[in-house]
Amino acid sequence: MKRIRLLIQVLFISVMCLHLSFSQTQKIDSLQNLLKKTSDTTKVKILRSLGMQLRGHDKEEALEYSSQSMELSKQIGFVKGEIKALYDMGLTHGMTASYAESLDFFNRCLDLAIKHNDLDVMVDVYSSFGIVYKRIGDYPTSQAYYLKNIKLIDSLQLNRDASYEYINLGILYDLMDQQEKAIESYKKALEVYTGPDLESKESMVMANLAVIDFNNGNYEAALEKFRKRHAYLEKQKDNVALCTSYSNIGNCYLNLGQWNLAYDYLMKSLELADQLSLQQQIVAGYYGLADLMFQQKRYKEAIEYSTKNLEVLDVIGGYDQKREAHKMAYEIYEAMNQLPKAIHHLNQTMAYKDSLLNETKIKEIQNLQIQHDVFIKDKEIEQNDLQLELLNTRMVQNNRRLAYQAIIIALLLLSSVLLYFRYRNKNKSNKMLSEKNEIISQQKLSIEAMNEELEKRMLRAQMNPHFIFNSLNSIQHLINSGDKLAALSYLNKFSKLLRQVLESSMDVNLVLHEEIELLKIYVELESLRFDDSFEYDFHIDKNLEVYEHEVPMLLVQPYIENAIIHGLIPKEGPKQLSISFNDLKGYIECIIEDNGIGFNKETKPKKSLGPSRGMSITAKRIDALKKFSKEKLLKIEQLNGGPETGTRVVILIPKEK
Secondary structure (H helix, E strand, C coil), X not given: CHHHHHHHXXXXXXXXXXXXXXXXXXXXXXXXXXXXXXXXXXXXXXXHHHHHHHCCXXXXXXXXXXXXXXXXXXXXXXXXXXXXXXXXXXXXHHHCCCHHHHHHHHHHHHHHHHHCCCHHHHHHHHHHHHHHHHHCCCXXXXXXXXXXXXXXXXXXXXXXXXXXXXXXXXXXXHHCCCHHXXXXXXXXHHHHCCCCXXXXXXXXXXXXXXXXXXXXXXXXXXHHHXXXXXXXXXXXXXXXHHHHHHXXXXXXXXXXXXXXXXXXXXXXXXXXXXXXCCHHHHHHHHHHHHHHHHHCCCHHHHHHHHHHHHHHHHHHCCHHHHHHHHHHHHHHHHHCCCHHHHHHHHHHHHXXXXXXXXXXXXXHHHHHHHHHHHHHHHHHHHXXXXXXXXXXXXXXXXXXXXXXXXXXXXXXXXXXXXXXXXXXXXXHHHHHHHHHHHHHHHHHHHHHHHHHHHHHHHHHHHHHHHHHHHHHHHHHHHHHCCCHHHHHHHHHHHHHHHHHHHHCCCCCEEEHHHHHHHHXXXXXXXXXXXXXXXXXXXXXCCCCCCCCCXXXXXXXXXXXXXHHHHHHCCCCCCCEEEEEEEEECCEEEEEEEECCCCCCCCCCCCCCCCCCHHHHHHHHHHHHHHHHCCCCCEEEEECCCCCCCCEEEEEEEECCC
């Protein structure tokens, strides 16, 4: 079922692309001539149009035109042109399966569109994100972007057709095997559509519903919907789409066992595809006819169509199509008991497979190889028996000893040949397994590295809410106390602090200089919050390269917060906080020292209202750094040994992580 689903979707996309390509050559020539006579914004638009026209022919040339469009837009201050050029480069990379580059350009385009409030481009980018993530198999992320786009269109009441998003969402749900949601999305697409061509939209939805019925084995229902779609296409005289429609109807009849009708429609599809030079549809036609002949046990005709299918695929075919074509050839040859050819096509099927050989396929190959070996051995034994019979008839005239020696030599040679082929096949299998094991090992290392990075980002992300909520509590305290001037001053500083935190929200690490500046703002805010009741100073080692080294963001802040809240504020008299950053060999040493009330290990701590989120998260972050050092990275000690002695916290941060 999945093969049919993917085949129909691939054919639909390919046919639409080919349908648009017939008039592109003349457009490209016309645009290139016009480019020589224009300048400024008109030139930007022509360069962009050339990039769009060429993306189906020459990726590098298309990207070059789009890049020129972007650079010219920057030079003349045409922001709209720059945004469009970034979007075009994202589309070009996406259409050529360079998905990492595609997402990069889409993100840059989205940032610029948000900055300049270009809502139309935001809608296009969200839709493109959904398509790219669907293609790379990240269905949840794709779904999130489609829903985000629909929400953006609805909430801002944009003059955009949201029905396409609901259709895309329906296709996505179908791929996720959530067919009820898919059907709901298709129905919703028709509800929200307000354009002039409702019949076209209904026809498109009908085709997608037919795919669901086909994949569920409801071939009668699928056939009815495909025929309605076909009637619309005939009225529109859309020969390119009709070619796909003939193929879909033919496949329905094929699965219903109506061979004559299946043959008629598949042949119509093949003939029309040949007239229009639609290579992908030609492949589909040959495949369907080979399947039809195979099911009718007309193996000779099935082989002819299968061979033609493989010949076309050698020129234009993709991986999935070649795998399916070789699989079909394997099944036909196996049914004909032509085991060597069956083995060849099965090996080709496995060679195109994108995952490890599974146990079932290995057994199929081994069983076929054993059958082949037995077949050859039986044939050779039959030949030897004939030779023995001939030798027996001449036994009176010939030397019996020579005859036996010849037989022994023949058997030895046969055994040697069999042993050699067995040894060679075993080595080949071992080599293949070794290569697969190496790939698995590399993938395991990559996954472990990704997990480690995700864990760091998770801990970093958990710090931001803790840090922001503490600051908001301080603002609330000042407002409740009626100190409006202090509250406004605090809010102004907090906004600067919050901006700096959010600007670095995507980074796990931060340059040491920026981290120190962030901590200074934080301590200043806390000082303002407590009416300047404590003094503080920062000491930075002059040998420390603060612009070179990076540190985990907000790693030190919870210990500073602890020193102020639990050490200094409860104390009476002068209060002093000292924060130092020193340069050690291989480490950055941070010392947080206060003259507060300290801590008493013998007394039990007071029962808190909840867990210390900041300290617990920071402890986990420091634990994550231990893999880079054998030293003790955190040391907390009480000063002077008396009451109200103060506390010193020493944190070692490895320079090389």
